[in-house]
Amino acid sequence: MAKQEQPGLLILEIGGVCGVLEGHVELLKKHFHLITMNEFLKNKERLSEKIKSVFIYADRPVVDRELLQSLPHLKVIANSGVGVNHLDLKLISSFGVKVTNTPHAVSDSTADIGMALMLASARRLVEGCQIAVSPQTERFAADWLGDEVTGATLGIIGMGSIGYKVAKRAKAFEMKILYHNRNQRKEEEEQAVGARYCEKMEDLLQQSDFVILVVNLTPQTHKFIGKRELELMKPTATLINISRGAVVDHDALVEALQNGIIKAAALDVTYPEPLPRDHPLLKLKNILITPHLGIKTDKATRMITEEAVANILAALNGLPMPNEVFP
Numbered sequence: 001m002a003k004q005e006q007p008g009l010l011i012l013e014i015g016g017v018c019g020v021l022e023g024h025v026e027l028l029k030k031h032f033h034l035i036t037m038n039e040f041l042k043n044k045e046r047l048s049e050k051i052k053s054v055f056i057y058a059d060r061p062v063v064d065r066e067l068l069q070s071l072p073h074l075k076v077i078a079n080s081g082v083g084v085n086h087l088d089l090k091l092i093s094s095f096g097v098k099v100t101n102t103p104h105a106v107s108d109s110t111a112d113i114g115m116a117l118m119l120a121s122a123r124r125l126v127e128g129c130q131i132a133v134s135p136q137t138e139r140f141a142a143d144w145l146g147d148e149v150t151g152a153t154l155g156i157i158g159m160g161s162i163g164y165k166v167a168k169r170a171k172a173f174e175m176k177i178l179y180h181n182r183n184q185r186k187e188e189e190e191q192a193v194g195a196r197y198c199e200k201m202e203d204l205l206q207q208s209d210f211v212i213l214v215v216n217l218t219p220q221t222h223k224f225i226g227k228r229e230l231e232l233m234k235p236t237a238t239l240i241n242i243s244r245g246a247v248v249d250h251d252a253l254v255e256a257l258q259n260g261i262i263k264a265a266a267l268d269v270t271y272p273e274p275l276p277r278d279h280p281l282l283k284l285k286n287i288l289i290t291p292h293l294g295i296k297t298d299k300a301t302r303m304i305t306e307e308a309v310a311n312i313l314a315a316l317n318g319l320p321m322p323n324e325v326f327p
């Protein structure tokens, strides 16, 4: 097929913070004629007829009514990760456009980050590293202690595909695994990893040494973990968030960390990202923050592109999409 006949795929840009990764451009070019947002805006009239799909990397480009109105032949918006909280699914669906995501591509790398945060926080890895490299350090203190992850109780809030991958890893660490799921008990997964279902999230919060958040951000989970939930946790417990920043009420978290309500927090996600440099969370010692590293591996990002391509091709050919997201 000649390149100009290929369906147009709108992307934000190549490279940059939210652009398609340079290394994945060739894969996309095999199937689509790539049109960057800048090109589109400069040649809207000519290009709007050609674009049948949009590839969203992180939360860019912003898909609003204006963009949807300017793409009359749009069939599908392919989201590069699993979370689609930045998309107005009802609005998009009202234009007859489908949305897809890439759950398989991201689950291992995101679960790995969950474990990394738990281990790093429990064993005070970042602090330890600073001591080891500091020119002021003359000897290592014998009473500088961390907590053990092995054998501790992990509470997983959200047993979807990432939550389950976290549970599998936790099993290898001989952890006691509790989980809470708002919608559905997962009996097969429970048995596979020896997890115990907590119908009430309160029970999980009260019993866990580590609580990990793996829920989607929806209106129901916005500030899901606030003052009340933090107060239910053990004073020795650590909160880990690998879902979306806004699942945790940051003001309540600052207070809980300052007052010893919980021991520590480890966050791969915040709101906004990055936090303003004077944000009170950044001033705390008992917190570990990483820059949304969940999907940031070579393998995961490549798989994301491959999964997105499969979704788009299915949509354009009128076939069932492997990962359609419904409003």
Ligand SMILES: O=C(O)[C@H](O)CO
Residues within 6 Å of the ligand: 058, 080, 081, 082, 083, 084, 106, 243, 294, 295
């Ligand atoms: O949703 C996801 O898959 C990641 O957090 C990337 O946005």
